[in-house]
Amino acid sequence: DQQVKQNSPSLSVQEGRISILNCDYTNSMFDYFLWYKKYPAEGPTFLISISSIKDKNEDGRFTVFLNKSAKHLSLHIVPSQPGDSAVYFCAASTTGNQFYFGTGTSLTVIP
Amino acid sequence: SAVISQKPSRDICQRGTSLTIQCQVDSQVTMMFWYRQQPGQSLTLIATANQGSEATYESGFVIDKFPISRPNLTFSTLTVSNMSPEDSSIYLCSVGQGVLAKNIQYFGAGTRLSVL
Numbered sequence: 001d002q003q004v005k006q007n008s009p010s011l012s013v014q015e016g017r018i019s020i021l022n023c024d025y026t027n028s029m030f031d032y033f034l035w036y037k038k039y040p041a042e043g044p045t046f047l048i049s050i051s052s053i054k055d056k057n058e059d060g061r062f063t064v065f066l067n068k069s070a071k072h073l074s075l076h077i078v079p080s081q082p083g084d085s086a087v088y089f090c091a092a093s094t095t096g097n098q099f100y101f102g103t104g105t106s107l108t109v110i111p
Numbered sequence: 112s113a114v115i116s117q118k119p120s121r122d123i124c125q126r127g128t129s130l131t132i133q134c135q136v137d138s139q140v141t142m143m144f145w146y147r148q149q150p151g152q153s154l155t156l157i158a159t160a161n162q163g164s165e166a167t168y169e170s171g172f173v174i175d176k177f178p179i180s181r182p183n184l185t186f187s188t189l190t191v192s193n194m195s196p197e198d199s200s201i202y203l204c205s206v207g208q209g210v211l212a213k214n215i216q217y218f219g220a221g222t223r224l225s226v227l
Contacts, residue, residue: 004153032214043115043203043218044154089154098169099216101154 003027004092006102014110019077021105023090026071030092030100035064035075038087038104047088048075080109113138113206117219124194124226131190132222134204139184142207144216145177149200157202160187194226 005024013019021035031052036044050057050064050073057064063076077084087104114137124130134143145157157177158166166179181187191198201223205216 002153034215036218041120041220043117043205043220046112046215046217049215091154098156099154103151103153 002103003030004090004100004102006088006090006105008105009103010106010108012108012110013080015082016079019075019080019084019107019109021075021077021088021090021107023073023075023102024071025073025092025100027092027094027100028071029094032093033064033066033073034091034093034099035062036089036091036101037084038089044089077107080107082109082111085109112215112217113140115204115206115217115219117204117222119222120220121223122225124224126195126226128194129190129192130194130224131188132202132204134187134189134219136185136206140206141184143181143187144205144207145179145187145189146203146205146218147200148203148221154203157189191224194224196226199224199226 003026034049035047037047038044048059048062048064050066055066066073085108087106089104090102091099093099116135118133143160146154148154156169157172158168160166160179160181162181162184178190201221203218203221205218
């Protein structure tokens with residue numbers, strides 16, 4: 001059973017606009033969430049994380065929002081740049097335990 | 112963050128053979144992990160490899176099929192045994208770092224395996 005879901009396999013956004021990637025989870029025990037970015041022929045690279053005690057975490061152009069009641073998190077990229085084109089994975093865990101990954105969303109930023 | 116080297120980067124293998132994937136880290140780490148990513152699917156944890164003890168396998172994965180070695184704090188291997196086409200996947204190793212070792216995982220580039 002997929003505990004972490006990314007329902008949009010792909011997303012295209014114009015350069016300079018906002019990219020919003022979504023992720024839903026089913027396990028209410030998850031208390032730590034991460035986003036990874038993956039370029040072709042490379043491993044996933046850690047991007048940003050958020051603990052369940054927060055509802056927002058910001059790092060430069062990247063912001064992650066967590067809505068615990070809806071079991072939903074999102075990654076906002078503002079402004080989007082062509083170099084952001086990659087596959088983005090969300091992951092969730094109960095701190096100190098196994099990570100569960102979504103299936104990924106392929107983002108294309110159009111120049 | 113740790114630098115992780117994984118070899119081979121890709122391979123094409125015949126059914127029934129075995130392949131050993133190596134993972135080298137540039138620093139000593141307590142926990143190393145092996146994942147599989149089948150086409151169109153998410154990353155699935157195969158096992159956790161701790162130095163000096165047997166690997167801990169997740170449901171659906173067994174030691175006979177995926178034997179793991181962890182001889183020291185910087186190196187691990189995963190063997191995919193008696194391969195079939197269903198084993199065609201990307202295999203990734205990762206290491207855990209952070210206040211709690213599993214807080215953030217850093218990944219190698221992966222091994223793309225095709226089984227004919």
